Amino acid sequence: MIITEIRPNPEFEKQVADLGGADVKMCFQCGTCTASCPSGRRTSYRVRKLMRQTQLGLREEILNSEELWDCTTCYTCVERCPRSVPIVDVVVALRNMAVAEGHIFENHKKTAQNLYKIGHTVTVNANIEKLREELGLAKTPPTVLANKKAMADLVKLMDATGFNKIVE
């Protein structure tokens, strides 16, 4: 039998809290979240387990796991949690920490690169531009796509938050 000693990891707890996941300590492991989770029904993602791992500060197990990315942020667990744990906020906090360590899927990076390049998460498509004109809409929507200065500002803003390190 292998016995693993788990030591408290206050630094991890603080990091999660700083990123918006403070109340994970409220979880008493009832499992309402896992029972309600539509992703858990289809994948190996287990919300209750993730909340316990977070309380215990099992940093590597959490940040390296693919399951962390199985949550669709549907909020069913949050709606039903009897302890009002902001579960989705905890998941987002953990994902931020994973990405900061370089754990990011290629397709997610592409989405991030789209945002960084054109200010939108999806690309511009010529057929849609044509359809927009047929509908009497501006060929280019009146967003950052239509204003270079506004787009440059958005990039500058994203750079100030360190987004350039994620997309490179």
Add this chain to the structure above:
Amino acid sequence: MAKYAFFLGCIAPLRYPGLEKSTRVVCQKLGIELVDLNDAGCCPAPGVIKSFSKDTWLASAARNLALAEKQGLPIVTICNGCYGSLFEAAHELNNHPEVLAKANKFLKEIGMEYKGTTKVHHLAEVMYKEVGIDAIKAKITSPVKYKVATFYGCHFLKPSDIKQLEDSENPHMLDDLVEATGAVSLPRKQKTLCCGAGGGVRAAFGDVAKEFTKTNLENMKASGAQFIVDVCPFCHLQFDSSQKDLGFNIPVIHLSQLFGIAMGMDEKELGLSAHTVPVKL
């Protein structure tokens, strides 16, 4: 006349422009004035971008909110994702001075400031609460007889503690709106099940996302639905783009398109050619 800054988002203008067009036409008919929120960017997406960097998400959302603040208008959006991000960011920024100060530190880099006053609304909410079912019924010129499956998505009503629109487990707002057109909203199993696309799952694990969509489609088909009516371009995209692979063929329309049909919009104006599952009225 109610007046709003129209936040376009990404999927509607760049994948399904018929949703944008229908919204503009329908709002005009209902006496809602839409002013373009010029220079806005992505909300940014609550599942992906917020998962990568909360700071980037907060600062970019604050920029969009500041643009509306400058116009002196509340925001209206036709997308659950945009509604989720902008509403939640506004909730944090407008109620927590330390969060606002943090966002403004970033905004200062581009010479902007957000004071924390912008309110964010979903089009379905505006139609239900501000226009009202009776006023909508009065504008219906071409009632429809469709049997539909309503699809609320997740970020319209949830998290309900801050959205405070209605019971997220047993909602009826969208059903009431849909039935104002003459359509019948059919009951079905697991009505509030996620489409599967959110949280970056569609991009990272497309097959997992489709498993959610499949269960929804099975339940919709069993209910006898002729149309799926959504309030989110991202759910719309997920349902419209995955049916071919999954062996289903139920046309998907946004609430704005259903209203457009019932208010006599020309079929061409609905932008149905962008849909993968053919829509026959």
